[in-house]
Amino acid sequence: MKSHRFWIIAFWFYLGILLAISISAYLRVIPTEIARFPYYDTVLHFVLLGIAAYLSHLALNKRQLHILGTALPLAPFIVFFFCILDEIIQKFTPHRSADIVDLIADVCGIIVFTYLAERTSIRKTSQF
DSSP states (O other), X not given: OGGGHHHHHHHHHHHHHHHHHHHHHHTTOSOGGGGXXXXXXXXXXXXXXXHHHHHHHHHTTTXXXXXXXXXXXXXXXXXXXXXXXXXXXXXXXXXXXXXXXXXXXXXXXXXXXXXXXXXXXXXXXXXX
């Protein structure tokens, strides 16, 4: 269990940051200066959800689902589920908008960062 404790702590810390960003967007308290950067929203979707997939995949110790004889990583599906849920909520929120481009950026980030997590070795520490 100690072997991936770092990834569990990192995941929960990052989840807190991600929730703070999300709540800030719903409350419209994100600085407007960020809008000066072209495609900032798409880039942030790619990076923020990608990091969530990376950390959650390692925190879950690269756990997999076996569907029709194929092993698929579990964490990206969980992250994608919450991406879909957030886009649905945005559709019904007056000052937010659901966007397919954001969802595509989410999926691309999830795929790329899950690939990077797969290539990351989880050190095994000795337990005394």
